[in-house]
Amino acid sequence: TVGTPVGGLRCYLAVAGGLEVPLALGSRSTDLLSGLGPGPVADGDELPVGPWSGGIPVSGPVPVSLPGAVVGLRVRPGPRDDWFADPRAALTGPLWTVTADGNRIGVRLDGPSPERLPELRDRELPSEGMVTGAVQVPPHGPPVVFLADRPTTGGYPVIAVVARADLPLLAQAPPGTGVRFTVLR
Numbered sequence: 113t114v115g116t117p118v119g120g121l122r123c124y125l126a127v128a129g130g131l132e133v134p135l136a137l138g139s140r141s142t143d144l145l146s147g148l149g150p151g152p153v154a155d156g157d158e159l160p161v162g163p164w165s166g167g168i169p170v171s172g173p174v175p176v177s178l179p180g181a182v183v184g185l186r187v188r189p190g191p192r193d194d195w196f197a198d199p200r201a202a203l204t205g206p207l208w209t210v211t212a213d214g215n216r217i218g219v220r221l222d223g224p225s226p227e228r229l230p231e232l233r234d235r236e237l238p239s240e241g242m243v244t245g246a247v248q249v250p251p252h253g254p255p256v257v258f259l260a261d262r263p264t265t266g267g268y269p270v271i272a273v274v275a276r277a278d279l280p281l282l283a284q285a286p287p288g289t290g291v292r293f294t295v296l297r
Contacts, residue, residue, distance in 0.1 A: 117183075119178040119275075119284075120176060120177070120178045120179060120284030120285075120286070121283070121284050121285060121286045122283065122284060124174065124176075125188055127161055128161075128164040128166075128169060129161050129162040129163055129164030130161070130162040130247070131159050131160070131161065131162065132159060132160040132161060132162040132258055133150045133159065133160070134150065136148045136149040136216055137149075143261065144216065144217055144261055145217060145261065146167075146272065147265055150192070152224070153190060163284075163290065164223065175278035176280075176284065177281045177283075177284055178284060179281045179284050179285040179286075179287050179289055180282075181289065181290060182290035182291070182292055183210075183278075183281045183282055183285050183289055183291050183292070184209070184278070184281075184290070184292050184294060185257075185274050185275070185278045185281070185282060185291060185292070185293050185294070186274070186275040186293075186294050186296050187203065187247060187272035187273060187274050187275065187293050187294070187295055187296065188295075188296050189271070189272050189295060190270070190271075190272065190273070190275050191240075191270055191297075192198065192237070192269035192271065192294060193271050193272060194229075194269050195228055195229060195232045195237075195269040195271075196226045196227060196228055196229065196249070196269075196271055197226075197227045197228070197229055197286075198227070199226065199271050199272070200295050202224075202227065202254035202271070203226070203247070203271065203272060203293040203295065204227060204264060204292070204293050204294065204295060206223040206224055207223070207290050207291070207292060208209060208221040208222065208223040208255075208291040208292070208293070209221065209222040209223065209288060209289070209290060209291065210222075210282075210285045210287050210288065210289040210290075210291060211287055212287040214287075215261075216260050216261040216270070216283070217258065217259060217261045217262060217263070218256045218257055218258040218259050218262060219256065219257050219259065219282055219283075219285070220254070220255075220256050221254045221256070221257065222254055223251070223281045224252045224254070225250075225252060225253050225254050226249050226254075226255070226271055228269075233251075235268050236267065237268060237269055238267065239267045240264040240265060240266065240267075241264065241272075242258055242262055242263055242264060242265055242266040242270070243258075243262075244258060244259065244260060244262055244276065244279065245257065245258065245273045245274035245275070245276060245278075245279055246258045246262065246266070246270045246273055246274075247270060247271050247272045247273065247274060247293075248270050248271075249268055249269055249270075249271050250268050255271065257274055257282060259279060259282070259283050260283070272293070273293070275296065
């Protein structure tokens, strides 16, 4: 039994010996985008534990970044901030809200969609490489911030990239948490 986190959105469980589930490409984890690996753990699942050898591991609480009511995220503009009318104001003006539509792939924010330049409103962008922390803006909606299990490519413009050090706070932010962007120089 793993209880509800006392703060944040996610908790972690380490098991001596590891979990003895089938390997997929050398890993026992689940890739949500490709569907590779075992299915996500659900209530009532029993997971076999692998063999353990050695001494008793040192245990205790592991420090985890816990968000407050509002999470501050530092961003660097670009690479496609030039697609937007006023990218700095579009990011830093509103108080964004974390929606329930998120996971380890990314977090969708609620707020006003950043306005594209008129000549780019109906244009498509060829797929480009996607980095962790990319703030991607779909054509008619607020941004999505990509996390650890992000796709490797994406076709919507990336208005900014969140500083890597700030991502753990966003990853732990439950729905309803406020988000404020600050643009780094």
